[in-house]
Amino acid sequence: MTALSKETIETVKATIPFLAENATKLTAHFYQRMFRENPEVRAYFNAAHQVSGSQQGALAASVCAFARNIETPENLATAVSLIANKHASLGVQPEHYPIVGKHLLASIDELLNPAPPEILQAWGEAYGFLAEVLIQQEKGIYAEQSWNGFRKFTLFRKEEESAVVSSFYLKPSDGGTVPAYLPGQYITVRIPTADGSTTMRNYSLSCHGCQHGLRISVKQEKAAHADQPDGYVSNYLHEHLALGDEVEVAPPCGDFVFDADAAEKSGAPVLLLSGGIGITPLLSMLHASKGKSFPVSFVHGAIDSKHHAFAGEVSKLAQEHENISAHFRYSAPLDGDSPDSQGLFDREFLGQYLSPETEVYFCGPKPMMAHVLSVLDSIGHPADKVHYEFFGPAEELSKCPMHAI
Ligand SMILES: Cc1cc2nc3c(=O)[nH]c(=O)nc-3n(C[C@H](O)[C@H](O)[C@H](O)COP(=O)(O)OP(=O)(O)OC[C@H]3O[C@@H](n4cnc5c(N)ncnc54)[C@H](O)[C@@H]3O)c2cc1C
Ligand code: HEM
Ligand code: HEM
Incomplete structure (x- = not known):
């Protein structure tokens, strides 16, 4: 790869400032x-993200961040890995890059x-230059996958x-073996749309080392307002997918992963925090983490017992394994609920679980994620011990003002 010239960097x-504005x-x-000139790429994008504008912000933000860090691309390594995994999960190919590049340049031209x-x-x-970096990373991810593209699962x-979450157990329709994956990774599910096209969503695998096929657990997303549509794929899975039906699945992806062997070696405490x-x-x-010796605190926040998924499964793991402890915190318990505590993940509550050695992994709704990030930041928890996944375009989480678009 040829490095960019000094003139190119200066011009970009x-x-x-103008493009950011x-x-x-x-x-x-x-x-x-x-989408007008190359409708073939539309099926890769989530229509709901286009409406909310979050994806539009994501690409702009990464182009700008790239430009800001153009002399020190190593600062972008984390972002590049996340984007490459996202792209690979959706099957983005090298030949798509010239299409995106052409329209990006034409848009800059028209704007100026x-x-x-x-x-x-x-x-x-x-x-x-950035396209080449991403294409190479994506090539590496594709090369390691147990299959490429979409495969039918039953x-x-x-x-x-x-009340709102169901688990779906899937096995390859061709009778082949269930793929290996790392704890924390997600698959991509592709389903047909009414207009004869398809749409895809990522779903984290919710079990690891379990003796059955792939398990995903999906929340049924209802519209926030009566004049808006319900979430498309989650409702399709909940309402239409029956036992024996098939869906298309792309292989496990994602870099929000937990290395249990490394954790065993270090022995440092692990906090698994979710909402x-x-x-x-x-x-x-x-x-x-079953049967290991490092201490794991599994802390889960739910609204109340009706919305609390996997209470039995987690409690059983905590009972059966000495290194695991579980804590359930409800924000608005119902009469008769008996959570371990009540409230949100405030600083005082989280503080009990944090020593400077603690490896923190977390995932949840946007306000929770933003709050946990800011608590960890204010405590000065070491950044290399903070790991998270966000179920939407990741840039929305930063305090960076550009990311609010
Ligand atoms: C890495 C990763 C892992 C994930 N893991 C999981 C998981 O384990 N379990 C899980 O349940 N989810 C998971 N998700 C989220 C999942 O991918 C989907 O985003 C989620 O299921 C919603 O998809 P949907 O098609 O049902 O909703 P969408 O159709 O994408 O809609 C999303 C929201 O926007 C609203 N909306 C849609 N269209 C409009 C419109 N025109 N105007 C206004 N509002 C609109 C909908 O009502 C809905 O609330 C994960 C996401 C990522 C990125
Ligand atoms: C249009 C592109 C972007 C613009 C104009 C922009 C601008 C800014 C500005 C003005 C700040 C605050 C001050 C500073 O640190 O200089 C900031 C902070 C930050 N930005 Fe961006 N940014 C962009 C894209 C991105 C992207 C793509 C990422 C990550 C992938 C990113 C990550 C961050 C982070 C982590 C901070 C620090 C937030 C904190 O205070 O903790 N930015 N950005
Ligand atoms: C250098 C070029 C590119 C950059 C910098 C870039 C950047 C990004 C970023 C930052 C995200 C959001 C990741 C996240 O937070 O989850 C993203 C998602 C995505 N990108 Fe790219 N991208 C590029 C090229 C492409 C190409 C060529 C395609 C091919 C069609 C593509 C398709 C997508 C899709 C479909 C998503 C998910 C969108 C959604 O959720 O609806 N990108 N990209």
Whole structure:
């Protein structure tokens, strides 16, 4: 890979303030243009993210962050890994990059109306550089997968876990072996849409080392307002997928993973913290901790007992394994509920579980994630011991003002 020239870097940096100021406009324009001229890439994107604008912000933000860090690309390693995993989970291919690049440059040109040729040239080179980094990482991920693309799986068991969450047990329809995966990883489920196309969503595997097929556990997402549609895929799974039916599945992906062997070696305490449906990757990590000697605290927040998934499964693991302890915290218990404690994950509560050595893994709804991040930050918990997954475009979590778009 050829390094970018000093001139290219200077030119890109000089245009950032203007593009950052107009980032929302730029990306809205970009997506409209791309979907109009290359409708074949539309099926890769989640329509709900387009409505909320979160994905549009994500691409703009990463292009800007890349430009800001253009001289020190190592600062972007974490972001690049997350993006490459996301892309690989959806099957993004090298041939898609020129399409995205073309529409990004054309949008910059139209926004600057027109852009001087040296600016387009510089952004073209910079985009090509980042694209090459991502393509290489994605190639590495694809090479390690037990299959590429989508494979048919059959639903052979379905269990209700709470008022809103059900587990779906899937096995390969071709009778082949169930793929290996790391605790914390997710699969991609692809289902048909009414217009004859398809749509895809990621679902974390909620068990690890279990003697059955792949298990995902899905929250049924209802619309927040009567005039909005319910969540498409979660409702399809809950309402339409019957035992014996098939869905298409792409292989396990994701870098929010727990290495139980490394944890065993270090012996440091582990905190697995979750809120609501964010329990799924943490539960997989809990299963991977069975019979080990490092101490694991599994702390889960739910609204009340009706919304509390996997209470029995987690309690059983805690009873059967000396290194595991569990704590259930409800924010609004019902009459007769007896959680271990009541409230949110405030600083005082979290403080009991944190020593400077604690490896913290967490996942949950956006306000919880933002709050936990800020508590860990204010306590000064070492950043290399903080690991999290967010079930949406990740950039929404940062305090960075650009990410609010
Ligand atoms: C890495 C990862 C792991 C995940 N793991 C899990 C998991 O283990 N379990 C789980 O349940 N989920 C998980 N998710 C979330 C999952 O991928 C889906 O985002 C979730 O199921 C919602 O998808 P949906 O198709 O039902 O909703 P979508 O159709 O994507 O809609 C999302 C929300 O937007 C609203 N909406 C849709 N269209 C509009 C519109 N036009 N106007 C206004 N509002 C609208 C819907 O009502 C809904 O509330 C994970 C996500 C990621 C990224
Ligand atoms: C359009 C692109 C972006 C712009 C204009 C932007 C701008 C900013 C600004 C002004 C700040 C606060 C001050 C500073 O640190 O300089 C900030 C903070 C930050 N940004 Fe961005 N940013 C962009 C994209 C991104 C992306 C893609 C990421 C990560 C993948 C990112 C991660 C962060 C982080 C981690 C902080 C520090 C937040 C904290 O205070 O803890 N930014 N950004
Ligand atoms: C250098 C070029 C690119 C950059 C910097 C980039 C950046 C990003 C970022 C930051 C995210 C959000 C990740 C997350 O937080 O979950 C994302 C998601 C995504 N990207 Fe890219 N991307 C690039 C190229 C592409 C290409 C070529 C495609 C092919 C179609 C693509 C398709 C997607 C899709 C489908 C998603 C998920 C969107 C959703 O949730 O709806 N990207 N990308």
